[in-house]
Amino acid sequence: MDSSIKPENSQLPKFLAIPVVSLLLLGCVSSFALVGFNFIPSAEWMAETNLLRIIAGFLYAALLVWVAWRGGKQMSELKRVIAVAVSPFAGYFMGSSLLFIWPLLLPLISGHEVALPFTVLRATDLGGKNCHSPVVLEDMPYLIGRVCHVPESIRSSLSQGSHIVVRGWGTRFGVYARDLSLASLKGPRF
Template sequence: MNEAIKAKAIRWAAKPTFILLLVWFFLGVISILATVGGYGFVPSTAWVGTTASFRVSAGLVAAVLFPCLVLKGLQITNVGQLRKIGAILIAPLMGYFLGSAPAVLGGPMVAAIFAGHDVELPFVVAEAHGNGHRGCRLPIKLRDLPFFYDKLCSVPDDLRQPLKPGMRIIVEGRGTRLGLYASSFRIEQ
């Protein structure tokens, strides 16, 4: 009887844990795809500061667990040695991003979609004249935001020209105090 109760308790706890991990993974994938796709979501510096330790912790846990999942998957599939080595080397980095992205972007992105309104958030320019890449042309790099989430993309040269590192700007768009989908910005007076 005692074993049956114990097994039932484990099953009862496993279902919500699995659902939570699935939602966390989904938010991570959505966050990364939206960032790579250049959808212009920028988390607020206040939110990034508040979630910093949780974000890093979740990223590190995922960086350890994701390679274990990859190894298990590689045992099932029949792929070459070079692909196995590549997957094992990339897995911790992917795990870190999939673990930390929901904390920085996932929740705030969903909140901005469903509960967003016109909002203005202050940011500090780190670099205004950098080179872009495929997903982010003509970027303005912002200070105090984590790598991968620290750019405003597709800003015309005439708007980037007067900006210098350290200048404060106000970014406007649809969102919440946690972050916004940037539509415009102005230099703070």
């Protein structure tokens, strides 16, 4: 009697929906956490996860392009093209940030006072709205490789290549920066 044709379903297959949404949420959480806190991953963690971060970034970028293309069928053509054009960049940022979840969350479980060594890239930046007078660290990704709110008296004694120690709450994989000092000096600096 009713021989109606079922409409084409442009939604994600149900078996993919939960993992895709979970990955998107994890990527957002780690990305926002990195931008919002003065967390600095250790040089050791950065070196060990470099290739994995690149792979995760590219996979996540491809996944987000696919989701934007697949899910954007109800949007106008212009909005769909913009979503597909922006999604690889957002996807790469979120995907490569996924590996920062562990160093970010580990201090909540087993954190303690740590002092991690870093090398200064620049100490002359003015900073922005949320990070005044930063010290930018060498071999760190954009936005997270800096210690914020460092007094000018400390910044003036630093130059490119200076070895510093960043102290705070964390683990050997990263630290929520509280203060810094030259590697040869002892004690809190700000």
